[in-house]
Amino acid sequence: MRILVFGAGAIGCHLTARLIKAGADVHLIARGQQLDAITDRGLRLIGPQEDFTVPVRAYPSTAGLGQFDLVITAVKAYSLPHIVNDLLPVLGAHTQVASAVNGVPWWYFAGQKGVFGNQPVKRVDPGGGLFHRVGADRALGCVVLSANELVAPGVVQNRSSSNSFVLGPALEGLAVPAQASQLAHWLPSVTVSEHIRAAVWHKLLLNMGSSLLGCLTHSTGSQVAQSPALLGVFEAVMSEGSRVAAAVGVQVPPDLESRLARMRSNHHRCSMLQDLEAGRPLELDSQLLAVQDIARAYGVSTTTIDTLVALLQFKAAAETN
Ligand SMILES: NC(=O)C1=CN([C@@H]2O[C@H](COP(=O)(O)OP(=O)(O)OC[C@H]3O[C@@H](n4cnc5c(N)ncnc54)[C@H](OP(=O)(O)O)[C@@H]3O)[C@@H](O)[C@H]2O)C=CC1
């Protein structure tokens, strides 16, 4: 099985390093210093209990690479619409495309009923290029619970004591494709699910709270969890988010204690905070504004989320000017 990982950031490097170590045939699209470092010295993954380096076949573009059985996109949500033209040449009739991305994924409303039924998510796929040209029939949801950061060119630091990746077909009723099962065979951290939307919301609620509070306070999850006042706000965000999920038919179990436990043990700067501190754009569209759109369309009140989003938008604009 030929695999292409598109994007050599924190998550792309984590997956590439683990898959190559497990013996998979993986190729990586990288650019800039990352491409140079990985080509010269390989890719190093440092984790709580491991430190290894693998050689990687890395390229600056997809031109001439041929078709792949599985493409894993590991760019930020806001970069996805810009890579559609790069993806098309590597897609064959049976290629599956897994988007390892936080937030409401581009394929979310494919095959769904309701206000947005069968439409692209306009916040993440504004021109509909992913929805109409890549296509939801080949889309695999990929929900990532794994805390990573690039600490030097070619070096990714993993800060999770346990990592998990949930893969499942975007279209309900489709069987889990062989590519997903093969990935799960190579990596114990991968599980497959026929109900990927439940996994999307489960993760998204955690992101909404940790991205908003992490960025507004420049704190890791464990630092946020030390403040009872912030935990109260985190809880309010999760409860509003779970009402939005329920509006589109997904009941997220109120397992607040397990989420708080995850926050307490999370000594990682969430990816949105990494972006804020590096002056890069934030994934507000996929993680928050798309959720607000759903809330508004279904008449769900999200007062706490709305307040925090307004503060974060103001802060991000002020800090990048
Ligand atoms: N980091 C984490 O711990 C977690 C992240 N996630 C999610 O995973 C997704 C990926 O995040 P993460 O890995 O942190 O992001 P990063 O910003 O670390 O990585 C994105 C990579 O994509 C590259 N890229 C973007 N556009 C292109 C392009 N056109 N051609 C080639 N390369 C490109 C970027 O290159 P360049 O730097 O040159 O722009 C960068 O290397 C996000 O949705 C994030 O929210 C989920 C769970 C945890």
Ligand SMILES: CC(C)(CO)C(=O)C(=O)O
């Ligand atoms: C690992 C986690 C959950 C931290 O909030 C994350 O998804 C991120 O960094 O964006």
